Amino acid sequence: MGKLVKVKMTDSEGGSMPEYILNTLYASDMYFEPDIRKSTIMSDGTVELNVEASPFMLHGRVNLPLYGNIWVMAHNRGEGYAASGFAGSQVFDFVAEAVETYIWEAENFAEGIIPSPYAKGHFDAAREYYSLSKKKVDAGYCRLKALSHAVLAAEALCYESALVKLAAKPRPELLLGCNLFKHAGENRHAEYFKSLFNFATIPFYSYQLAPEEGRLDFSRRDELVDWCEANGITSKGHPLWFGHKETNPAWMFTKSYEELSAFARDTVKKTVGRYKGRIKVWDSMNEPHDWANCFNFTQEQLMELTKICCETVREADPEATSIINVCLPFAEYVAGKFVCYGPVFERPVSPMKFFRSAIEKGIDFDVVGIQLYFPARDMVAVYRLLNVYASFGKPVHITEMGVPGGNTRGQTDDISTVDPQSQIGLTKGGWHSAWNEHVQSDWLEQFYTIAASRSEIKALTWWDFMDPGFMKTSPFLFEDQVPREMYFRLNALKHRLGGRQENLTIKGWK
Structure with missing residues (x-):
């Protein structure tokens, strides 16, 4: 049967993302095995999603500023989420969780290497934009910018870590x-x-x-x-x-x-x-x-x-x-x-x-x-x-x-x-x-x-x-x-x- 999880996906203005984006949202286990998507978009734009896996990850296509349209994942620092943790009226904030996911990924890939200015710049931008969003400074826009830079930073550090391994x-x-x-x-x-x-x-x-x-x-x-x-x-x-x-x-x-x-x-x-x-x-x-x-x-x-x-x-x-x-x-x-x-x-x-x-x-x-x-x-x-x-x-x-x-x-x-x-x-x-x-x-x-x-x-x-x-x-x-x-x-x-x-x-x- 699974459990019902409420998810919001907000755009640069702080409102709900377009319906075609909301309809992409799905859950998987931590090994990327998808649940069958069973979701309902509520009148306020919240997505009610039935989740079978526990722990689970979330995946949704997002229009990232200065990046493009891409599937984004949220996985709670690699540990996944328990459906019971989002029961009742609690709403899962997809963009915020995704920001924290990719910042965590960037930190992991950075271990043991000296990041390039490109990677470090994106990482610092992600943290600063996320901080501004929490201070309600153009919150919707800054959160999406934070996510965009976090993805770019994590990718860059994944690549730079691979360069070190390949050189060795x-x-x-x-x-x-x-x-x-x-x-x-x-x-x-x-x-x-x-x-x-x-x-x-x-x-x-x-x-x-x-x-x-x-x-x-x-x-x-x-x-x-x-x-x-x-x-x-x-x-x-x-x-x-x-x-x-x-x-x-x-x-x-x-x-x-x-x-x-x-x-x-x-x-x-x-x-x-x-x-x-x-x-x-x-x-x-x-x-x-x-x-x-x-x-x-x-x-x-x-x-x-x-x-x-x-x-x-x-x-x-x-x-x-x-x-x-x-x-x-x-x-x-x-x-x-x-x-x-x-x-x-x-x-x-x-x-x-x-x-x-x-x-x-x-x-x-x-x-x-x-x-x-x-x-x-x-x-x-x-x-x-x-x-x-x-x-x-x-x-x-x-x-x-x-x-x-x-x-x-x-x-x-x-x-x-x-x-x-x-x-x-x-x-x-x-x-x-x-x-x-x-x-x-x-x-x-x-x-x-x-x-x-x-x-x-x-x-x-x-x-x-x-x-x-x-x-x-x-x-x-x-x-x-x-x-x-x-x-x-x-x-x-x-x-x-x-x-x-x-x-x-x-x-x-x-």
């Missing part, structure tokens, strides 16, 4: 990759790709691999694997199963679960066997946690199919690395009780819950794979979430990620035109300012540095390499194969990641 222990073995889907011979695309990456994702979608029943087409895959081998790049096969309607041929939709699971077993065996010793990393199962479930399998069938794919990979190539790959790692869709094709189950399964169940059932896989298309979250929330995925005790690959590079060549990357219940709609937001190539590069540098400082993360794969991309304007190259700014940022950054600082020197023109 570089990651020359880290796999840096991207998908190779648009490779077309020796051109600028190929030159830029091999200068940047040592890891490439090869497409094995069913509509390409098995366009007709009873026939497997390996020609394109052979071409890409040959090119990777010739250039010393490690290949990864993606995916051996993916239940998205756009990645499966029409003939598969006439089949039963029993027929499709038999097809999966046979295809995985033949595919992995064909490339044994050549492709050593496989996304054995892609997005099995209800999100992409075009065949309307039950949750039990999705788990059973995952077991079939992972076991068959192991049988076909015992030395291969087997990955279960998930999307939407914060699982906000669970709170909204919907998936890619609309509401289907009483309670959708989150990626976190799926991994726990897979491990409990003894499914044989090697790596936790996480997709991280801009999660509309700050780096501190991402860092905390990575702690959850690390707790499963397996290596972690960031298998797909991307953030927008802003408008490009007459196009507008407009969040208002995106379905709010789509994968991109759930994950779009602002980060520090409007998206452009500079901001995109900053995000990449911060995230790659934070991820590389974590020993459990073994691979980082961007998605895509060339326009048009899955996330609009996210690729490294425009369609004419001219690079975006982040190409140069990552090319410089990879030397720091590998501990080769001598390659970061500046040389003049010849």
Whole structure:
């Protein structure tokens, strides 16, 4: 049943935030597992929210001054809240609690390092604005400004702490990759790709691999694997199963679960066997946690199919690395009780819950794979979430990620035109300012540095390499194969990641 908690979310004028913001509010446990959102907006703007988890965190999208629209968390200094503590008439002040959350996070990340003026300035601003708000000096505005600076300070200190760790222990073995889907011979695309990456994702979608029943087409895959081998790049096969309607041929939709699971077993065996010793990393199962479930399998069938794919990979190539790959790692869709094709189950399964169940059932896989298309979250929330995925005790690959590079060549990357219940709609937001190539590069540098400082993360794969991309304007190259700014940022950054600082020197023109 849970308990009813009253929450206020106030804007810069001290009134209630807009209804579309209030409707985003949800609770989770301390491991980011969401409650199903059951809320009512009262006439005074207070949100009455049913909370099941105890202790719990709160999450809501907020328009932060000088930052953007982003999910913000409140977690009571890492301890969470007891629902009983907000019973009766007491009202939970979301913005104030979030300010204290991020100030606490900043203090933790600052331990043992000397903060930069950027980080210290944001931290001091957060405390001063918060103090002014308590003194009723333009209280609504100062509280939101305090929250904005607190988030920026905590992010900066998270990044600076990672820099210290990375300097002490570089990651020359880290796999840096991207998908190779648009490779077309020796051109600028190929030159830029091999200068940047040592890891490439090869497409094995069913509509390409098995366009007709009873026939497997390996020609394109052979071409890409040959090119990777010739250039010393490690290949990864993606995916051996993916239940998205756009990645499966029409003939598969006439089949039963029993027929499709038999097809999966046979295809995985033949595919992995064909490339044994050549492709050593496989996304054995892609997005099995209800999100992409075009065949309307039950949750039990999705788990059973995952077991079939992972076991068959192991049988076909015992030395291969087997990955279960998930999307939407914060699982906000669970709170909204919907998936890619609309509401289907009483309670959708989150990626976190799926991994726990897979491990409990003894499914044989090697790596936790996480997709991280801009999660509309700050780096501190991402860092905390990575702690959850690390707790499963397996290596972690960031298998797909991307953030927008802003408008490009007459196009507008407009969040208002995106379905709010789509994968991109759930994950779009602002980060520090409007998206452009500079901001995109900053995000990449911060995230790659934070991820590389974590020993459990073994691979980082961007998605895509060339326009048009899955996330609009996210690729490294425009369609004419001219690079975006982040190409140069990552090319410089990879030397720091590998501990080769001598390659970061500046040389003049010849």
